[in-house]
Amino acid sequence: MRIVELETFILRRPDVIEAGDSSQDLFLVELRTDDGLTGLGEADSSPEVMRAIVEAPYSHEVCRGLREVVVGRDPADREAVWRDMYAATLFYGRGGAAMQAMSAIDLALWDLLGKAAAQPVHRLLGGPALDRLRAYSSLLMPHDPAALAGLLGEQRALGFSAVKLGWGGLGRSVAADERLVAAARDAAGPEMDVMIDMGSHGWQRDFAAVEAFAAMLVRYGIFWLEEPFHPDDYASYARLRVPGLRIATGEEECAEWGFETLLEGGGIDVIQPDPARAGGLTRCRRIAELAADHGVALAPHAWSSPVVRAAAVHLSFASPNALIQEYSRHPTPLSAxxxxxxxxxxxxxxxxxxxxxxxxxxxxxxxxxRVG
Ligand SMILES: [Mg+2]
Known part of the structure; x- marks a missing residue:
């Protein structure tokens, strides 16, 4: 079996707005083999940047595009293809955008290999490690606390026992955040777990302010606090200790050393690699195992589309330390x-x-x- 075709897709909704929402556009890779199988993968990033990394012509030995590495290869050589993509992008990669683009191809290879073996991908990864997996409804935080009753009532009616509210209306002030948290806790009812995701909306706060904010979340019985610090601020992640509150992070990390630094820092309870950013399932499987070695739970990040959601679900089902799975309930026309x-x-x-x-x-x- 050989890969004979690599097609990229940039999809974009016509009405992109300024928001912390990466589901407004989509970068997909479809691989096709000589026996007619196809594999689909995604990178959650800037689609045009991803396409450039796939299509870049040969510049020099360690500065190449991904297409020339992948086309013509046997999908069964997935590990070797991964290493060769890493080597080909070394001069501009070793993480960041290059790792994200590699993720799209890696996911497409796993999809192909699963189809070729007539097995779901989690079986190729060694699963299932779990009988079933709890999902949490993932939503942007509304700006108006009054909107929360209807929104969370909807999630409860669908059967979700956990909900995450992130970005959106958070971060304007500590007092405004507390009003949102209180309204969310109230709307969720006593049975539902609530997670709060600051995203980039809280990164300007200093350590003491985050510590006080986290203590407030404990009073409301919040399940976890996500991304309280800027992703470069590993020292604060290592320093923060809030009894009664889990700290979750990892969606911004692409290179493996970023995950290692977070885990070795000891301040993280839940690690959130995104399979469409952190080197695909080939690398995320290692990150999940590394987290397990540190006693840290896995909850893969998956926001942008049903492709990364599927990859994250397969990863979780292959990981004994999987805690709960992000399940975006944010409406986007691209999911269709x-x-x-x-x-x-x-x-x-x-x-x-x-x-x-x-x-x-x-x-x-x-x-x-489709654009471009
Ligand atoms: Mg997040």
Missing amino acids: TIRSTIEARHGWLDPPAEPGLGVSLDREAAARY
């Missing part, structure tokens, strides 16, 4: 371009049964949003 067999029912996910990742591209739907 992906057919997916992976759906939460009453707030839970079953081990995926379909060969590969269990997602495919609806080309007709995608054509409506």
